[in-house]
Amino acid sequence: MNLTEENTTRFATANGVKIHYHEAGSGPVLIMVPGTGAGASGWTQNRYNIEGLSRSFRVILYNPPPVGLSDKTLVSDAPRHAFYSGILRDFMDEMGIEKAHLYGGSPGAGQVIKLALDSPERVDRLVLQAAVGLGVSYFTPNPWEAARLTQVAGRDPSYENVRAQIEAMVPRKDRWSEVLFEDRYRGANDAEANAARAKITGPMEDLASQLGKISQPTLVVWGLDERDAPLDYGLKLAKTIPDARLHIFGGGTGHFPQFERPEEFNQLVTSFLLADQQI
């Protein structure tokens, strides 16, 4: 059966919070957490990975509220990573998942790191991709090109602004597609989601000083032609987390190696998560 957005869609209510997620496959659990920015969702971020990864894992594309069809009623001024990692832990409780591999992309990496720090017994291995919010970058102006264009598109989500943002994130034109731009444009103009996002106002904690306490084997993934999350964040993660390796995709790969190079990404992640079984 072809996996589609519709036929993989599931819902759960975790500690009173409605969670929309996608699920496929069986085996060790891999929960993939997208960013919470406008237009990002589990399906738009990892639609080209769910099928390949579901051959080895029970893959869950998790939508943190208010992403996708998840809860749009939450109001919070609590520190952001703690707030989101708490909801993720509640979701795992509700699903009866004691321990899982966690993948976090872009801002989604923050809640995954926070859960690994606070509840290490719940987190098996970590995959961190193009993480943001790690303080000063030595090499790039702040905010960097695509992050700045994201702010512009946030203020005025016209098709042109959203497209400029995505073009900066995906430098190779042969990776562009209408579905890529349309997904983001539609998401950025979802008034209900934007209103819900505006009610979650807590500050982002600086996780940089705690990275050395991460005990999980960790894979850090970056694209060399990234224009959003500075590459030196990748180096910081991989040099500070004791058991971390850094994989950088060259050849014009930008902010989304998972759909700019889906087969290679899926193989990399599969091999890393199954490493214990292979020795």
Added chain:
Amino acid sequence: VNATAFSHHTIELAAGARVAFSETGDGPVIVCLPNGLPGSTARDDFAANLDALRHGHRLVLMDLPSPSSPTSEAESADTLTHLLGNALERLQIERATLIGNGLGGEIALRLAASAPQRVDKLVLIAPWGCRYSVFTPPPMEGLKAIVKYWEAPSTERMAAMLRLLSTNADLTSDTEVERRQAEAMKHADRGEFQRSIAAELRDVLPLAPLVQAPTLIIWGREDRFGPLDHGLNLLPRIPEARFHMVPRCGHWAQREQAAEINTVVRDFLGGAA
């Protein structure tokens, strides 16, 4: 690994130069090139990787060629590259995947740049050839230790060099020191060449854009012989490349973190890239 499955050879190349190698199997060719440290051989450098590489391949473990006579420093790497090309011709290998560590990585990169039609895929494990580094001024301490060793080869200097090679004390044990010292002394006549090629700071970056082969660059996070930013600098210059940095790992990455290296190399060689 059943070592007896390998056949061992030494062949004479042009003008009295020679090269030693071991090989096994049939199929697409993989050539492994050692790191160029005193006492290193291809068989030894890749001992932990043979099972992962040999399946379905003709696997050639090739020592770095020995030039017939001393060459000037400026010619040293070119000479080795030329001799590697000669050796592949003699073995009737038209096209191969090259896997090289350290100096062997630099020679592999040079051959891939000068004769792209002969290289299938390229795996560079902390290749030498870094003249300019922003963060760690070359030469790094490991290369200095190689030069110092060849100035007056001794067990003590071998031990001092090996202590910089790895974060794993098992790889720098007294037994390992003795074994390497004995191996290095078999080739003491090559000492001056080895010293000069380690002392010279060459810049391979201008060659990197000429590489056409899909390339995997591997670096040990704790490498004391090759600057990390050398690996990063190679990445944007090679058209189809990816970079993998491995934790708890020095310059001899394919040995120190063999399981992880075997996995990423196997995925790379098996992939569509």
